[in-house]
């Protein structure tokens with residue numbers, strides 16, 4: 001199934017971010033057998049978009065997360081668009097994941113970093129550099145001012161966005177920022193300072 005058909009089935013919540021995330025994905029030119037991790041499953045939008053592109057995806061969130069953002073119906077959505085077989089779910093905390101070092105070609109966050117305590121962001125980034133392959137990419141989508149305003153119209157207590165660019169220098173990572181309508185993409189690559 002293509003993304004346009006999936007948008008019709010999954011509706012506005014999927015359509016809100018998928019076109020921009022898909023454009024960034026195409027630009028990364030990952031190989032079809034790339035090892036991909038999606039941090040923060042939520043409703044599954046990013047994992048589903050990756051799977052609609054034919055990628056196998058590992059995705060997860062902490063088992064103990066009882067917020068409204070976790071334990072959502074991502075599997076129901078993945079089944080509706082016939083991609084559940086490409087998505088493997090695992091419970092994990094981004095600060096201390098169960099994955100071996102040098103595992104992933106690409107690690108994605110879509111609207112997840114700001115749901116992780118700011119004091120833990122450096123630890124999370126450090127863990128990402130550990131589990132990333134040395135030529136891998138870490139791609140973080142965070143809502144911009146327009147996106148946050150829209151989200152807060154539905155949920156006033158939603159946290160503010162994070163600014164991943166704060167961490168590029170600490171980890172000696174090259175950073176490319178691409179601005180979208182509601183989300184911006186921060187893509188880290190280069191020589192990891194492991």
Ligand SMILES: C[S@@+](CC[C@H](N)C(=O)[O-])C[C@H]1O[C@@H](n2cnc3c(N)ncnc32)[C@H](O)[C@@H]1O
Nearest residue numbers: 040041042043044045046061070093094110112
């Ligand atoms: C708004 S949802 C993300 C939306 C999702 N990426 C999508 O594409 O639909 C935020 C996610 O971050 C996850 N999260 C919060 N703290 C986390 C942590 N320490 N490690 C991994 N995931 C975490 C939550 O459990 C939730 O799945």
